[in-house]
Amino acid sequence: MNRHVTRRVFLGATVSSLSLSNNGVTSGAGSDQNLGVDQKKTGWIDAHVHVWTPDVDRYPIDTRRYSVDDMVPASFTPQQLMAECQPAGVERVVLIQMSFYNTDNSYLLDVIKKHPGVFSGVAIVDHHAADLPTQIEALSAGGVRGFRISRRGEGAGNWLTDPGMARLWKIAGRHGLSLCPLINPRDFAVIDQLCLKYPETRVVIDHFGRVGVTGEIVPAQLNSLCKLARHPNVHVKTSAFYALGKKQPPYKDLLPMLRRVVDSFSPQRLMWASDCPYQVQGKHDYQSSIDLVGDHLESLSKTDRQWILRDTSEKVFFNKVS
Numbered sequence: 001m002n003r004h005v006t007r008r009v010f011l012g013a014t015v016s017s018l019s020l021s022n023n024g025v026t027s028g029a030g031s032d033q034n035l036g037v038d039q040k041k042t043g044w045i046d047a048h049v050h051v052w053t054p055d056v057d058r059y060p061i062d063t064r065r066y067s068v069d070d071m072v073p074a075s076f077t078p079q080q081l082m083a084e085c086q087p088a089g090v091e092r093v094v095l096i097q098m099s100f101y102n103t104d105n106s107y108l109l110d111v112i113k114k115h116p117g118v119f120s121g122v123a124i125v126d127h128h129a130a131d132l133p134t135q136i137e138a139l140s141a142g143g144v145r146g147f148r149i150s151r152r153g154e155g156a157g158n159w160l161t162d163p164g165m166a167r168l169w170k171i172a173g174r175h176g177l178s179l180c181p182l183i184n185p186r187d188f189a190v191i192d193q194l195c196l197k198y199p200e201t202r203v204v205i206d207h208f209g210r211v212g213v214t215g216e217i218v219p220a221q222l223n224s225l226c227k228l229a230r231h232p233n234v235h236v237k238t239s240a241f242y243a244l245g246k247k248q249p250p251y252k253d254l255l256p257m258l259r260r261v262v263d264s265f266s267p268q269r270l271m272w273a274s275d276c277p278y279q280v281q282g283k284h285d286y287q288s289s290i291d292l293v294g295d296h297l298e299s300l301s302k303t304d305r306q307w308i309l310r311d312t313s314e315k316v317f318f319n320k321v322s
C-alpha cells in the first residue's frame with residue numbers, strides 16, 4: 001500500500017463529520033456529540049498518543065513532580081491531535097495517560113466521553129491503592145482498556161515481588177484489560193517472568209521496549225525483546241520512531257528491527273503508534289511515522305498492514321470488556 005491508498009481509505013471514512021471543538025473537552029458540548037458514532041470504521045488507529053490541556057485549574061498536574069514549564073508543547077488537545085491524524089487516514093486513537101497528571105485520569109476520561117467511538121484509553125493507577133478493584137472497574141466503564149506501568153529509571157526489578165503489582169496483573173487478566181509497560185531492554189527478563197506467572201494477562205510493550213533509544217539497535221536487546229514472543233499474550237507497539245535509531249525521518253534504518261518483530265510476533269500482535277505530540281516536534285512529522293509501516297515495509301501483505309495499522313489495536317483497545 002502506498003500513501004495514496006492510505007489517503008483513499010481516509011477519504012472513505014466520512015471524515016467531514018470528524019470535527020472537534022476548538023477547545024477540546026473544556027468547550028461546551030453540542031456540535032461534535034456524534035463524533036465517530038455509527039460510522040463504519042475503516043480508518044487507521046494510532047495506538048499511543050498523549051493529550052493535555054493548558055487548563056490546569058480544571059485539570060491539575062502533579063506539582064510534586066512537574067510544573068507547567070514541563071508541558072511542552074504547552075497544549076496538545078484532541079483538536080490539535082486530529083489535525084495531525086486526519087490527513088494520514090487515522091480515525092481512532094488510544095490515549096495514554098500523560099505523566100503530568102499522574103493517577104488523575106480525569107482529562108483522559110473526559111476526552112473519551114466527549115468523542116464516543118474515537119478514543120480508547122490507557123490509564124495510570126496506584127497499584128497499592130486499597131480500592132484498586134473499584135478504581136479499575138470505574139476506569140473500564142469510562143473506556144479505559146489498559147494500564148501503564150513504568151518505574152522511572154528504577155528498573156522493573158521489584159515488580160515480581162510487589163503485592164500491588166501482583167493484584168494489578170491478576171485483575172487486568174481477569175477483565176481482559178492490558179498492561180502496558182514503558183520499559184527498557186534490561187527489564188525484558190522481568191516481563192518474561194511476569195508473563196509466566198500471569199499468562200492470562202495481555203501485555204502491550206511500548207516503543208519496541210526502547211530498543212534503539214541510545215541510537216544503536218543492539219542485537220542482543222532485540223533478541224531478548226523477540227524472545228518475549230513465546231508468550232502468546234505479549235504485543236508490541238511499533239512506535240516512537242522519532243526516538244529510536246538514527247532518529248531521522250523517514251526512519252528507514254528501523255526497517256530491519258521492524259521486519260524482525262514482524263517475523264517474531266506476527267502482525268496480529270503488533271500495533272503502530274505515533275507517540276504524539278513527540279512525533280510532531282522539530283524535524284519529525286506524523287506522515288513519516290505512518291509511512292514507515294504503510295509504505296516502506298514492503299514485505300507486508302495488505303492484510304498484515306491492516307493488522308499493524310488498525311486491527312490489532314481494535315482487538316486490544318476497542319473491545320468490550322466483562
Ligand SMILES: [Zn+2]
Nearest residue numbers: 048050096275
Ligand atoms: Zn508516549
